[in-house]
Amino acid sequence: xxxxxxxxxxxxxxxxxxxxxxxxxxxxxxxxxxxxxxxxxxxxxxxxxxxxxxxxxxxxxxxxxxxxxxxxxxxxxxxxxxxxxxxxxxxxxxxxxxxxxxxxxxxxxxxxxxxxxxxxxxxxxxxxxxxxxxxxxxxxxxxxxxxxxxxxxxxxxxxxxxxxxxxxxxxxxxxxxxxxxxxxxxxxxxxxxxxxxxxxxxxxxxxxxxxxxxxxxxxxxxxxxxxxxxxxxxxxxxxxxxxxxxxxxxxxxxxxxxxxxxxxxxxxxxxxxxxxxxxxxxxxxxxxxxxxxxxxxxxxxxxxxxxxxxxxxxxxxxxxxxxxxxxxxxxxxxxxxxxxxxxxxxxxxxxxxxxxxxxxxxxxxxxxxxxxxxxxxxxxxxxxxxxxxxxxxxxxxxxxxx
Numbered sequence: 258x259x260x261x262x263x264x265x266x267x268x269x270x271x272x273x274x275x276x277x278x279x280x281x282x283x284x285x286x287x288x289x290x291x292x293x294x295x296x297x298x299x300x301x302x303x304x305x306x307x308x309x310x311x312x313x314x315x316x317x318x319x320x321x322x323x324x325x326x327x328x329x330x331x332x333x334x335x336x337x338x339x340x341x342x343x344x345x346x347x348x349x350x351x352x353x354x355x356x357x358x359x360x361x362x363x364x365x366x367x368x369x370x371x372x373x374x375x376x377x378x379x380x381x382x383x384x385x386x387x388x389x390x391x392x393x394x395x396x397x398x399x400x401x402x403x404x405x406x407x408x409x410x411x412x413x414x415x416x417x418x419x420x421x422x423x424x425x426x427x428x429x430x431x432x433x434x435x436x437x438x439x440x441x442x443x444x445x446x447x448x449x450x451x452x453x454x455x456x457x458x459x460x461x462x463x464x465x466x467x468x469x470x471x472x473x474x475x476x477x478x479x480x481x482x483x484x485x486x487x488x489x490x491x492x493x494x495x496x497x498x499x500x501x502x503x504x505x506x507x508x509x510x511x512x513x514x515x516x517x518x519x520x521x522x523x524x525x526x527x528x529x530x531x532x533x534x535x536x537x538x539x540x541x542x543x544x545x546x547x548x549x550x551x552x553x554x555x556x557x558x559x560x561x562x563x564x565x566x567x568x569x570x571x572x573x574x575x576x577x578x579x580x581x582x583x584x585x586x587x588x589x590x591x592x593x594x595x596x597x598x599x600x601x602x603x604x605x606x607x608x609x610x611x612x613x614x615x616x617x618x619x620x621x622x623x624x625x626x627x628x629x630x631x632x633x634x635x636x637x638x639x640x641x642x643x644x645x646x647x648x649x650x651x652x653x654x655x656x657x658x659x
């Protein structure tokens with residue numbers, strides 16, 4: 258039975274990382290496999306930001322035999338001096354919520370690790386964390402344990418001629434029922450990052466199974482679409498667009514196949530937005546609007562014909578939209594970054610894709626014809642299915658009356 262003694266003493270104030278440990282789902286979405294891997298993504302996103310900013314080109318994710326994981330980059334290395342709070346900067350980054358370089362536009366123009374809670378949240382939900390920093394000719398180390406409740410101070414442990422950061426941690430078995438990472442899941446994510454990030458070499462190592470896989474793609478999104486459509490019957494070559502407007506950079510690639518399914522993937526600063534958002538709406542709106550305009554202008558639709566629906570236009574498409582948005586414009590709906598909320602992204606994406614898609618259709622009549630015919634077939638099938646449903650309902654209603 259619930260305790261009915263509800264008094265002033267019942268009100269608890271959770272300070273700092275205590276709130277994370279008490280309600281981890283608020284910060285990483287869940288404490289199942291998805292939440293477990295979200296810990297890795299938080300640190301990986303920070304490393305990817307170094308690559309996007311032009312300071313790194315390699316990220317290595319290693320699954321160790323003690324069930325810990327490490328993420329290494331060859332970026333600048335996190336700052337090691339004293340923070341204005343009077344504590345070493347690495348200690349602040351890994352123990353204080355809303356502390357990070359992503360709030361300063363001078364440090365990162367665009368970044369996926371926006372909220373400044375990622376690194377500290379990972380620490381809070383770990384049995385231990387060890388951070389090694391290569392910067393200014395020195396090797397620094399700082400260690401944390403028991404969800405960042407205890408820490409070993411930052412110290413210099415050697416000299417080096419390289420730069421970068423390595424974060425190694427072991428998730429807490431008190432928070433997660435299963436702390437074993439999936440090699441396949443991490444490989445898929447790092448392959449995505451290699452597709453999405455120019456000049457990135459992504460390496461995944463599994464010490465337990467003695468496996469190592471490297472990913473590097475010159476063709477970016479084009480290679481991504483080709484990979485997704487590898488075993489499908491394509492209607493045309495992969496088409497890719499690029500544009501920048503109002504500080505928002507847009508990359509878009511697509512290809513139609515004879516499939517009846519659509520496959521649209523969206524990303525913001527290389528973070529996968531599984532719930533879509535304003536950029537995905539902009540891309541879909543551009544496709545529907547532009548293809549309808551072309552269909553009317555070229556006689557595929559005429560007279561009393563109805564417009565093609567969005568579902569008609571997207572049947573059989575594989576499309577990827579990746580936008581890069583500076584920090585002062587970037588809005589995610591929640592820390593898990595699954596949905597973009599930036600209002601201007603919709604307008605910018607729609608305009609860039611509409612302009613370049615119009616040009617592509619006009620200059621590639623054969624591909625345009627295949628795309629329009631595919632959409633028209635989808636429209637006919639959709640209308641036939643609707644008519645069949647209506648007739649079935651009418652027949653059931655008639656039988657009931659009889």
